[in-house]
Amino acid sequence: MNPIENPYRPGAGTKPVFLAGRDEIISKADTLIKRVKIGNPQRSLMLYGLRGVGKTVLLNKISELAETENYIVEQIEMSENDDFRKVIAGFIRKILLKINRIENAKEKLLKALGVFKAFSISMPDGPEFKIDVDAISGEADSGDFESDLTDLFVNIGQAAKEEGKCVCILIDETQYLKEKDMAALIASCHKISQKELPLVVVCAGLPSIAALSGDAKSYAERLFEFIPIKYLESPQDALAITEPAKKKNVTYESDAVLEFIKVTRGYPYFIQELGKHTWDLAHSSPITVDDVKNATATTLKELDNSFFKVRLDRAAGREKRLMYGMAELGQGPYLMADVAKKVGIKVSSLSPTRATLISKGFIYTPEFGYIDFTVPLFDDFLRRNK
Ligand SMILES: Nc1ncnc2c1ncn2[C@@H]1O[C@H](COP(=O)(O)OP(=O)(O)OP(=O)(O)O)[C@@H](O)[C@H]1O
Ligand SMILES: [Mg+2]
CATH class of the missing domain: 1.10.8 (Helicase, Ruva Protein; domain 3)
Known part of the structure:
Protein backbone atom coordinates (compact mmCIF):
# COMPACT_ATOMS: atom_id res chain seq x y z
CA MET A 1 0.00 0.00 0.00
CA ASN A 2 1.03 3.59 -0.43
CA PRO A 3 4.11 4.13 1.80
CA ILE A 4 3.40 7.86 1.93
CA GLU A 5 0.20 7.12 3.84
CA ASN A 6 1.88 4.61 6.19
CA PRO A 7 0.52 5.35 9.71
CA TYR A 8 3.11 3.36 11.71
CA ARG A 9 5.95 5.22 13.34
CA PRO A 10 8.87 3.16 14.57
CA GLY A 11 11.39 5.39 16.29
CA ALA A 12 12.71 6.74 19.56
CA GLY A 13 10.14 8.85 21.40
CA THR A 14 8.08 9.17 18.20
CA LYS A 15 4.45 9.88 19.01
CA PRO A 16 2.37 6.91 17.80
CA VAL A 17 -0.82 7.56 15.82
CA PHE A 18 -2.64 5.58 18.52
CA LEU A 19 -1.16 5.56 22.04
CA ALA A 20 -2.46 2.28 23.40
CA GLY A 21 -2.94 1.22 27.00
CA ARG A 22 -1.51 4.21 28.82
CA ASP A 23 -4.65 6.10 29.87
CA GLU A 24 -4.27 5.34 33.56
CA ILE A 25 -0.68 6.60 33.67
CA ILE A 26 -1.58 9.73 31.71
CA SER A 27 -4.43 10.44 34.09
CA LYS A 28 -2.07 10.03 37.09
CA ALA A 29 0.39 12.45 35.52
CA ASP A 30 -2.39 14.92 34.79
CA THR A 31 -3.54 14.85 38.43
CA LEU A 32 0.06 15.32 39.61
CA ILE A 33 0.59 18.35 37.37
CA LYS A 34 -2.68 19.93 38.45
CA ARG A 35 -2.15 19.25 42.15
CA VAL A 36 1.36 20.67 42.27
CA LYS A 37 0.06 23.74 40.48
CA ILE A 38 -2.32 24.52 43.34
CA GLY A 39 0.33 23.80 45.98
CA ASN A 40 -0.88 20.29 46.85
CA PRO A 41 2.20 18.08 46.92
CA GLN A 42 1.90 14.51 45.67
CA ARG A 43 4.27 11.63 45.02
CA SER A 44 5.90 12.16 41.67
CA LEU A 45 6.32 9.47 39.03
CA MET A 46 9.25 7.22 38.18
CA LEU A 47 8.49 5.31 34.97
CA TYR A 48 10.58 2.23 34.37
CA GLY A 49 10.63 -0.42 31.69
CA LEU A 50 12.54 -2.21 28.98
CA ARG A 51 13.81 -0.63 25.76
CA GLY A 52 11.08 0.40 23.33
CA VAL A 53 8.05 0.08 25.63
CA GLY A 54 7.19 3.76 25.31
CA LYS A 55 8.80 5.61 28.25
CA THR A 56 9.99 8.59 26.20
CA VAL A 57 6.63 8.82 24.45
CA LEU A 58 5.03 9.09 27.91
CA LEU A 59 7.51 11.72 29.09
CA ASN A 60 6.71 13.73 25.95
CA LYS A 61 3.02 13.39 26.73
CA ILE A 62 3.61 14.57 30.33
CA SER A 63 5.58 17.49 28.92
CA GLU A 64 2.53 18.42 26.80
CA LEU A 65 0.22 18.15 29.82
CA ALA A 66 2.49 20.42 31.84
CA GLU A 67 2.73 22.94 29.02
CA THR A 68 -1.06 23.01 28.80
CA GLU A 69 -1.04 24.01 32.48
CA ASN A 70 1.49 26.75 31.68
CA TYR A 71 4.43 25.08 33.39
CA ILE A 72 7.99 25.91 32.47
CA VAL A 73 9.08 22.51 31.16
CA GLU A 74 12.59 21.20 30.62
CA GLN A 75 13.29 17.67 29.39
CA ILE A 76 16.70 16.17 30.06
CA GLU A 77 18.06 13.05 28.39
CA MET A 78 21.03 11.52 30.16
CA SER A 79 23.71 9.56 28.29
CA GLU A 80 26.10 6.95 29.54
CA ASN A 81 29.07 9.22 30.29
CA ASP A 82 27.26 12.42 31.27
CA ASP A 83 28.16 14.31 34.43
CA PHE A 84 24.76 14.99 36.00
CA ARG A 85 26.01 18.06 37.88
CA LYS A 86 26.93 19.78 34.63
CA VAL A 87 23.84 18.63 32.78
CA ILE A 88 21.39 19.77 35.46
CA ALA A 89 23.24 23.07 35.92
CA GLY A 90 22.71 23.86 32.22
CA PHE A 91 18.98 23.21 32.58
CA ILE A 92 18.65 25.16 35.82
CA ARG A 93 20.14 28.14 34.04
CA LYS A 94 17.51 27.86 31.31
CA ILE A 95 14.69 27.47 33.85
CA LEU A 96 15.75 30.52 35.84
CA LEU A 97 15.88 32.61 32.70
CA LYS A 98 12.39 31.43 31.73
CA ILE A 99 10.78 32.23 35.09
CA ASN A 100 10.92 35.92 34.30
CA ARG A 101 13.01 38.51 32.51
CA ILE A 102 15.76 39.88 34.70
CA GLU A 103 14.40 43.44 34.36
CA ASN A 104 11.09 42.33 35.86
CA ALA A 105 12.44 39.78 38.36
CA LYS A 106 11.15 39.98 41.89
CA GLU A 107 13.24 39.45 45.02
CA LYS A 108 13.24 35.62 45.09
CA LEU A 109 14.19 35.23 41.43
CA LEU A 110 17.07 37.68 41.82
CA LYS A 111 18.21 35.70 44.83
CA ALA A 112 17.92 32.38 42.93
CA LEU A 113 20.00 33.84 40.11
CA GLY A 114 22.64 34.98 42.58
CA VAL A 115 22.71 31.59 44.30
CA PHE A 116 22.98 29.86 40.93
CA LYS A 117 25.84 32.13 39.97
CA ALA A 118 27.71 31.16 43.13
CA PHE A 119 27.01 27.50 42.34
CA SER A 120 28.37 27.78 38.80
CA ILE A 121 31.47 29.61 39.98
CA SER A 122 32.11 26.87 42.57
CA MET A 123 31.85 24.19 39.90
CA PRO A 124 34.94 23.50 37.80
CA ASP A 125 33.94 23.69 34.08
CA GLY A 126 30.44 24.84 35.14
CA PRO A 127 28.11 26.57 32.69
CA GLU A 128 29.00 30.15 31.90
CA PHE A 129 26.60 32.57 33.51
CA LYS A 130 27.09 36.05 32.22
CA ILE A 131 23.93 37.53 33.74
CA ASP A 132 24.57 40.74 35.58
CA VAL A 133 23.73 39.67 39.13
CA ASP A 134 26.02 39.34 42.12
CA ALA A 135 26.88 35.83 43.25
CA ILE A 136 25.31 35.12 46.65
CA SER A 137 27.59 32.90 48.65
CA GLY A 138 26.57 30.61 51.50
CA GLU A 139 23.98 28.60 49.58
CA ALA A 140 24.53 25.98 46.85
CA ASP A 141 28.29 26.56 46.85
CA SER A 142 29.47 24.12 49.53
CA GLY A 143 30.82 21.65 46.98
CA ASP A 144 28.58 18.94 48.45
CA PHE A 145 26.28 18.22 45.52
CA GLU A 146 23.38 16.92 47.59
CA SER A 147 23.05 20.03 49.73
CA ASP A 148 23.89 22.37 46.84
CA LEU A 149 21.24 20.88 44.55
CA THR A 150 18.70 21.02 47.37
CA ASP A 151 19.48 24.73 47.91
CA LEU A 152 19.13 25.35 44.19
CA PHE A 153 15.80 23.53 43.92
CA VAL A 154 14.42 25.41 46.92
CA ASN A 155 15.51 28.73 45.43
CA ILE A 156 14.01 27.87 42.03
CA GLY A 157 10.78 26.76 43.71
CA GLN A 158 10.53 29.92 45.80
CA ALA A 159 11.27 32.13 42.80
CA ALA A 160 8.70 30.31 40.66
CA LYS A 161 6.11 30.62 43.43
CA GLU A 162 6.68 34.34 43.85
CA GLU A 163 6.39 34.87 40.09
CA GLY A 164 3.24 32.69 39.90
CA LYS A 165 4.93 30.02 37.77
CA CYS A 166 5.33 26.23 38.00
CA VAL A 167 8.31 24.17 36.87
CA CYS A 168 8.38 20.62 35.51
CA ILE A 169 11.70 18.81 35.00
CA LEU A 170 11.55 15.53 33.06
CA ILE A 171 14.58 13.25 33.20
CA ASP A 172 14.89 10.45 30.64
CA GLU A 173 17.44 7.59 30.75
CA THR A 174 17.70 8.11 34.52
CA GLN A 175 19.61 4.82 34.88
CA TYR A 176 22.73 6.70 33.78
CA LEU A 177 22.75 8.77 37.00
CA LYS A 178 25.43 7.80 39.51
CA GLU A 179 24.11 6.73 42.89
CA LYS A 180 25.29 9.94 44.61
CA ASP A 181 23.57 12.03 41.93
CA MET A 182 20.36 10.07 42.36
CA ALA A 183 20.64 10.63 46.12
CA ALA A 184 21.02 14.38 45.51
CA LEU A 185 18.02 14.45 43.18
CA ILE A 186 15.78 12.55 45.60
CA ALA A 187 16.85 14.69 48.57
CA SER A 188 16.11 17.84 46.55
CA CYS A 189 12.65 16.57 45.59
CA HIS A 190 12.04 15.75 49.23
CA LYS A 191 12.74 19.31 50.35
CA ILE A 192 10.61 20.76 47.55
CA SER A 193 7.64 18.64 48.51
CA GLN A 194 8.02 19.45 52.23
CA LYS A 195 8.00 23.13 51.38
CA GLU A 196 5.05 22.69 48.97
CA LEU A 197 6.90 24.47 46.19
CA PRO A 198 5.65 24.37 42.57
CA LEU A 199 8.41 22.19 41.11
CA VAL A 200 7.89 18.65 39.94
CA VAL A 201 10.44 16.11 38.71
CA VAL A 202 9.33 13.09 36.66
CA CYS A 203 11.88 10.39 35.78
CA ALA A 204 11.98 7.55 33.28
CA GLY A 205 14.54 4.82 32.67
CA LEU A 206 15.43 1.16 32.53
CA PRO A 207 14.20 -1.14 35.32
CA SER A 208 17.48 -0.67 37.21
CA ILE A 209 16.30 2.80 38.31
CA ALA A 210 14.07 1.22 40.94
CA ALA A 211 17.05 -0.40 42.69
CA LEU A 212 19.24 2.65 42.07
CA SER A 213 16.71 4.92 43.81
CA GLY A 214 16.21 2.55 46.73
CA ASP A 215 19.97 2.25 47.24
CA ALA A 216 20.41 6.03 47.00
CA LYS A 217 17.69 6.91 49.52
CA SER A 218 15.60 4.50 51.52
CA TYR A 219 12.64 6.89 51.44
CA ALA A 220 12.58 7.10 47.61
CA GLU A 221 9.32 5.18 47.35
CA ARG A 222 7.58 7.73 49.56
CA LEU A 223 8.50 10.50 47.11
CA PHE A 224 8.09 8.67 43.82
CA GLU A 225 5.47 6.25 42.66
CA PHE A 226 7.34 3.59 40.68
CA ILE A 227 5.28 2.72 37.63
CA PRO A 228 6.27 -0.22 35.45
CA ILE A 229 5.77 0.46 31.75
CA LYS A 230 5.12 -2.90 30.19
CA TYR A 231 4.37 -4.56 26.89
CA LEU A 232 0.75 -4.11 25.80
CA GLU A 233 -1.76 -6.72 26.84
CA SER A 234 -5.05 -7.73 25.25
CA PRO A 235 -7.04 -5.87 23.96
CA GLN A 236 -4.60 -2.89 23.88
CA LEU A 312 25.56 -5.69 20.27
CA ASP A 313 28.45 -3.73 18.72
CA ARG A 314 28.67 -1.62 21.90
CA ALA A 315 29.58 -4.69 23.94
CA ALA A 316 33.16 -5.88 24.52
CA GLY A 317 34.24 -9.48 23.84
CA ARG A 318 33.63 -10.93 27.29
CA GLU A 319 30.34 -9.00 27.61
CA LYS A 320 29.17 -10.61 24.37
CA ARG A 321 30.18 -14.05 25.63
CA LEU A 322 28.09 -13.59 28.76
CA MET A 323 25.07 -12.45 26.73
CA TYR A 324 25.37 -15.35 24.27
CA GLY A 325 25.50 -17.63 27.32
CA MET A 326 22.25 -16.10 28.57
CA ALA A 327 20.56 -16.51 25.18
CA GLU A 328 21.59 -20.16 24.91
CA LEU A 329 19.57 -20.81 28.07
CA GLY A 330 16.34 -19.77 26.28
CA GLN A 331 14.05 -16.98 27.48
CA GLY A 332 14.97 -14.98 30.61
CA PRO A 333 15.18 -14.19 33.45
CA TYR A 334 18.40 -16.13 33.97
CA LEU A 335 19.87 -17.37 37.23
CA MET A 336 23.47 -16.07 37.44
CA ALA A 337 24.64 -19.52 38.51
CA ASP A 338 23.16 -21.05 35.32
CA VAL A 339 24.79 -18.40 33.11
CA ALA A 340 28.14 -18.97 34.83
CA LYS A 341 27.84 -22.70 34.23
CA LYS A 342 26.93 -22.12 30.59
CA VAL A 343 29.98 -19.94 29.91
CA GLY A 344 32.21 -22.12 32.08
CA ILE A 345 33.27 -19.39 34.55
CA LYS A 346 32.73 -19.04 38.32
CA VAL A 347 29.88 -16.73 39.36
CA SER A 348 32.30 -14.48 41.25
CA SER A 349 34.50 -14.07 38.15
CA LEU A 350 31.46 -13.06 36.08
CA SER A 351 30.50 -10.23 38.46
CA PRO A 352 32.64 -7.45 36.91
CA THR A 353 31.28 -8.22 33.41
CA ARG A 354 27.76 -8.34 34.80
CA ALA A 355 28.35 -4.91 36.40
CA THR A 356 29.55 -3.30 33.15
CA LEU A 357 26.63 -4.81 31.24
CA ILE A 358 24.24 -3.27 33.79
CA SER A 359 25.94 0.13 33.65
CA LYS A 360 25.88 0.08 29.84
CA GLY A 361 22.15 -0.67 30.01
CA PHE A 362 22.23 -4.13 28.36
CA ILE A 363 20.94 -6.15 31.28
CA TYR A 364 19.23 -5.60 34.63
CA THR A 365 18.47 -7.52 37.79
CA PRO A 366 14.77 -8.46 37.90
CA GLU A 367 15.30 -10.13 41.28
CA PHE A 368 18.19 -11.14 43.48
CA GLY A 369 20.52 -13.62 41.76
CA TYR A 370 18.89 -13.19 38.36
CA ILE A 371 19.67 -11.14 35.24
CA ASP A 372 17.72 -10.41 32.07
CA PHE A 373 18.04 -8.37 28.88
CA THR A 374 16.76 -4.77 28.79
CA VAL A 375 16.00 -5.10 25.07
CA PRO A 376 12.95 -7.27 24.40
CA LEU A 377 13.56 -10.18 22.01
CA PHE A 378 17.35 -9.69 22.24
CA ASP A 379 17.73 -13.36 23.19
CA ASP A 380 15.98 -14.40 19.95
CA PHE A 381 18.34 -12.14 18.00
CA LEU A 382 21.44 -13.65 19.61
CA ARG A 383 20.22 -17.18 18.92
CA ARG A 384 19.50 -16.24 15.28
CA ASN A 385 22.97 -14.71 14.91
CA LYS A 386 25.33 -17.06 16.73
N1 LIG B 1 1.49 2.92 24.01
C1 LIG B 1 1.96 2.82 22.77
N2 LIG B 1 1.15 2.41 21.74
C2 LIG B 1 1.64 2.31 20.50
N3 LIG B 1 2.91 2.61 20.16
C3 LIG B 1 3.75 3.02 21.12
C4 LIG B 1 3.31 3.15 22.48
N4 LIG B 1 4.33 3.58 23.22
C5 LIG B 1 5.38 3.72 22.38
N5 LIG B 1 5.04 3.39 21.12
C6 LIG B 1 5.97 3.38 19.97
O1 LIG B 1 7.08 2.57 20.35
C7 LIG B 1 8.31 3.13 19.93
C8 LIG B 1 9.25 3.29 21.12
O2 LIG B 1 8.78 4.28 22.02
P1 LIG B 1 9.79 5.05 23.01
O3 LIG B 1 10.95 5.58 22.24
O4 LIG B 1 9.00 5.99 23.81
O5 LIG B 1 10.28 3.82 23.93
P2 LIG B 1 11.29 3.90 25.18
O6 LIG B 1 10.69 3.05 26.26
O7 LIG B 1 11.61 5.30 25.50
O8 LIG B 1 12.57 3.14 24.59
P3 LIG B 1 14.12 3.33 25.03
O9 LIG B 1 14.29 2.65 26.36
O10 LIG B 1 14.90 2.61 23.96
O11 LIG B 1 14.42 4.80 25.08
C9 LIG B 1 7.97 4.42 19.19
O12 LIG B 1 7.99 4.15 17.82
C10 LIG B 1 6.55 4.75 19.66
O13 LIG B 1 5.81 5.40 18.64
MG1 LIG C 1 13.37 6.36 25.51
Missing part, protein backbone atom coordinates in the same frame (compact mmCIF):
# COMPACT_ATOMS: atom_id res chain seq x y z
CA ASP A 237 -2.01 -4.82 21.82
CA ALA A 238 -4.60 -5.44 19.09
CA LEU A 239 -5.72 -1.80 19.18
CA ALA A 240 -2.11 -0.58 18.80
CA ILE A 241 -1.97 -2.67 15.62
CA THR A 242 -5.38 -1.99 14.09
CA GLU A 243 -6.20 1.60 15.10
CA PRO A 244 -3.51 3.40 13.04
CA ALA A 245 -4.62 1.47 9.92
CA LYS A 246 -8.31 2.07 10.71
CA LYS A 247 -7.69 5.81 10.54
CA LYS A 248 -6.77 5.20 6.87
CA ASN A 249 -9.78 2.90 6.30
CA VAL A 250 -7.60 -0.22 6.26
CA THR A 251 -8.52 -3.29 8.32
CA TYR A 252 -6.86 -6.54 9.37
CA GLU A 253 -8.27 -10.08 9.16
CA SER A 254 -8.53 -11.41 12.71
CA ASP A 255 -5.89 -14.15 12.27
CA ALA A 256 -3.52 -11.50 10.87
CA VAL A 257 -3.83 -9.61 14.18
CA LEU A 258 -3.16 -12.81 16.14
CA GLU A 259 -0.05 -13.51 14.06
CA PHE A 260 1.08 -9.90 14.57
CA ILE A 261 0.74 -10.22 18.35
CA LYS A 262 2.59 -13.55 18.35
CA VAL A 263 5.59 -12.01 16.59
CA THR A 264 5.77 -8.70 18.49
CA ARG A 265 4.66 -10.03 21.90
CA GLY A 266 2.91 -6.70 22.47
CA TYR A 267 6.13 -4.61 22.50
CA PRO A 268 5.25 -1.13 21.20
CA TYR A 269 8.44 -0.55 19.22
CA PHE A 270 8.15 -3.89 17.41
CA ILE A 271 4.47 -3.23 16.73
CA GLN A 272 5.38 0.02 14.98
CA GLU A 273 8.22 -1.61 13.05
CA LEU A 274 6.22 -4.64 11.90
CA GLY A 275 3.21 -2.40 11.18
CA LYS A 276 5.32 -0.24 8.91
CA HIS A 277 6.63 -3.19 6.87
CA THR A 278 3.26 -4.95 6.76
CA TRP A 279 1.62 -1.80 5.39
CA ASP A 280 4.32 -1.33 2.75
CA LEU A 281 4.18 -4.97 1.59
CA ALA A 282 0.40 -5.52 1.65
CA HIS A 283 -1.47 -4.85 -1.59
CA SER A 284 -4.93 -4.10 -0.28
CA SER A 285 -7.29 -4.07 2.69
CA PRO A 286 -7.99 -6.25 4.63
CA ILE A 287 -4.43 -7.15 5.59
CA THR A 288 -4.03 -10.96 5.69
CA VAL A 289 -1.97 -13.34 7.79
CA ASP A 290 0.30 -13.91 4.77
CA ASP A 291 0.97 -10.17 4.55
CA VAL A 292 2.08 -10.22 8.20
CA LYS A 293 4.22 -13.33 7.68
CA ASN A 294 5.93 -11.80 4.64
CA ALA A 295 6.60 -8.60 6.53
CA THR A 296 7.97 -10.49 9.54
CA ALA A 297 10.93 -11.80 7.56
CA THR A 298 11.80 -8.32 6.25
CA THR A 299 11.29 -6.73 9.66
CA LEU A 300 13.52 -9.21 11.47
CA LYS A 301 16.25 -8.83 8.86
CA GLU A 302 16.15 -5.08 9.22
CA LEU A 303 16.06 -5.17 13.03
CA ASP A 304 18.98 -7.62 13.08
CA ASN A 305 21.08 -5.38 10.83
CA SER A 306 20.29 -2.14 12.64
CA PHE A 307 18.45 -2.01 15.98
CA PHE A 308 19.92 -5.17 17.51
CA LYS A 309 23.32 -5.04 15.83
CA VAL A 310 24.06 -1.46 16.90
CA ARG A 311 23.49 -2.54 20.46
